[in-house]
Amino acid sequence: MAQQPNPDRRTFLQAAGAGLFAAQSLSAQTPGNRIRIGQIGTGHAHASKLSVYRASAEYEVVGLVEDDPQLQARAAEQASYRDLPLMSREQLLNTPGLQAVLVETHVRDSLDAAEACVNAGKHVHLDKPAGESLPQFERILRAADDAGLMLQMGYMYRYNPAVVMLREFLQQGWLGEVFEVHTVMSKVVPAASRKQLAEYPGGIMFELGCHILDLVIGILGTPDQVHPFVRGPLLDTDQLRDNMLAVLEYERATATVRSSALEVDGGRRRHLTVCGTKGTFHIQPLDQPAVGLSLDQPRGEWKQGFQEVSLPKYTRYVDDAADMAAIIRGERQNRFPSSHDLTVQRTLLQACNLAGVPPAPGGSRSREPE
Numbered sequence: 001m002a003q004q005p006n007p008d009r010r011t012f013l014q015a016a017g018a019g020l021f022a023a024q025s026l027s028a029q030t031p032g033n034r035i036r037i038g039q040i041g042t043g044h045a046h047a048s049k050l051s052v053y054r055a056s057a058e059y060e061v062v063g064l065v066e067d068d069p070q071l072q073a074r075a076a077e078q079a080s081y082r083d084l085p086l087m088s089r090e091q092l093l094n095t096p097g098l099q100a101v102l103v104e105t106h107v108r109d110s111l112d113a114a115e116a117c118v119n120a121g122k123h124v125h126l127d128k129p130a131g132e133s134l135p136q137f138e139r140i141l142r143a144a145d146d147a148g149l150m151l152q153m154g155y156m157y158r159y160n161p162a163v164v165m166l167r168e169f170l171q172q173g174w175l176g177e178v179f180e181v182h183t184v185m186s187k188v189v190p191a192a193s194r195k196q197l198a199e200y201p202g203g204i205m206f207e208l209g210c211h212i213l214d215l216v217i218g219i220l221g222t223p224d225q226v227h228p229f230v231r232g233p234l235l236d237t238d239q240l241r242d243n244m245l246a247v248l249e250y251e252r253a254t255a256t257v258r259s260s261a262l263e264v265d266g267g268r269r270r271h272l273t274v275c276g277t278k279g280t281f282h283i284q285p286l287d288q289p290a291v292g293l294s295l296d297q298p299r300g301e302w303k304q305g306f307q308e309v310s311l312p313k314y315t316r317y318v319d320d321a322a323d324m325a326a327i328i329r330g331e332r333q334n335r336f337p338s339s340h341d342l343t344v345q346r347t348l349l350q351a352c353n354l355a356g357v358p359p360a361p362g363g364s365r366s367r368e369p370e
Contacts, residue, residue: 034058035325038092040065040113041105044127046154048080050102052317058325062095063087089113093120099328100150103127107200111136118144118151123328125320127154129210130345132200137345141338150327150334152320153341155214157272159319161311162289163215166274166281170219174299176278181219181255183212183273185286186266194240194261202352203230203241209259210348212286215272216248216255217344218336223248223255228353234262246351257351288313 037059039050053059063085066072075081092098093116100123103113111131117124118140130137130153144151157163169175185208189197200206205213205228227249232242242261247254260266271284279299282292291309298304326332 033329034060035099035328036060036062036095036097037100037102038063038065038087038095038098039102039104040089040092040117041103041109042066042071042075042081043068043106044104044110046127046156046317047104048078049154049317050104051080052315052321053102054080056318056321056325058322062098063092065089065092089116093117093122099123100125100324107131111140114151115140115143118147118149121147121149123150123152123324125152125154125324128156128214129202129206129348130341132202132349134346134349138342141342145338150324151338151341152324152327152334153214153336153344154320155211155344156316157211157215157286158336159323160283160286160289161314162283162286162291162309163272165291165309165311166272166283167218169279169281169299170274172299174279174295174302175274175276175281176296177252178219178274178276179253180275181216181253181273182258183216183256183271184258185209185212185270186258186260186263188264188266189240189242189261191237194235194238194242197261198233198238198240201241202349202354203232203244204259204261205230205241205244205246205257205352206348207259208261209244209246209257209351210344212259212270212272213246213257213348213351214344216257217340217347219274220248220250220253220255222343223250223347225249226347226350228351230353232261241352244352248347248351 035058037053038061041047050061054061061084064081065087066075072086101117102125103110103117104127105113107129110126111133114124114126141151197204197207227247229245230241231244233240234242240261244259246257248257263269267287268285270286271282272286274281279295283289289311293302293309294306295302295304327334
């Protein structure tokens with residue numbers, strides 16, 4: 001995983017708290033080169049992130065597409081969408097100067113919307129997960145690459161300061177050879193949301209586990225095998241697969257990815273642990289991160305032994321937006337290329353125990369449904 005040049009401890013923590021990517025990108029911003037962006041859909045759980053782009057000096061939000069009358073009415077009451085022009089998809093994609101689109105539809109509609117945007121020559125932020133059709137997602141990624149367009153996935157921990165810090169340690173080799181990764185992302189999903197999520201056979205791994213699977217693939221790469229363990233529904237109110245585990249097998253490492261729709265106060269226990277031959281890096285909780293670090297010897301400004309690292313409060317999506325702006329302006333390369341996103345999606349579908357998912361080159365097929 002690509003990483004910024006190595007800062008010392010104080011500089012790193014200051015940068016992590018202030019928003020490293022946002023600060024770098026805003027410093028280059030002038031009033032004449034704001035990026036024109038719009039949004040398709042408000043049905044996704046994270047669709048209100050549009051407020052980040054409206055508040056940014058780097059973007060001009062030109063309009064919103066929402067065809068569902070109920071979602072239109074709900075959006076009209078939310079500050080994220082207030083006073084934005086409501087338009088059709090065709091009107092948005094033909095808006096003069098439009099450069100990028102946020103795709104925040106229901107997951108079942110997201111790939112069709114993203115494909116229309118790429119075919120219209122627009123950069124795309126596609127919220128997670130990347131639909132249910134791996135062939136269509138691969139086609140979209142290929143088209144974007146061929147056109148020189150960015151497709152940014154909306155996995156919400158990529159720019160988390162603790163994850164950025166972890167990438168620095170991995171880049172420097174300070175943890176040695178990674179032999180174990182384990183991670184958990186769970187919560188209690190209320191009844192109404194359970195029924196909506198039950199529409200997708202991938203269950204809670206598809207909905208929540210994708211965020212942490214994105215991190216695991218960034219650390220260890222393409223797995224040799226994926227072993228899904230699907231349990232649920234535990235509750236008799238719906239058919240949501242609400243208790244899921246995937247074990248990823250590598251030649252010299254293993255990783256576990258666990259997600260549940262049942263864990264009381266699950267946010268507190270969301271974590272990522274990376275164990276290497278020279279140290280262990282533990283992030284918990286993920287959403288307001290703190291780090292527990294153990295090292296076999298001093299590394300840079302970090303001491304030998306165990307230490308706790310407190311990080312400033314983190315606001316989601318600010319750095320995602322700033323990084324996207326910098327990439328669109330050609331100021332930096334995309335740290336998460338299409339090859340990574342395709343591997344994440346393929347592995348996710350395997351981790352959900354969905355039949356017919358082709359193995360990665362050199363890898364092996366997930367088990368067939370039980």
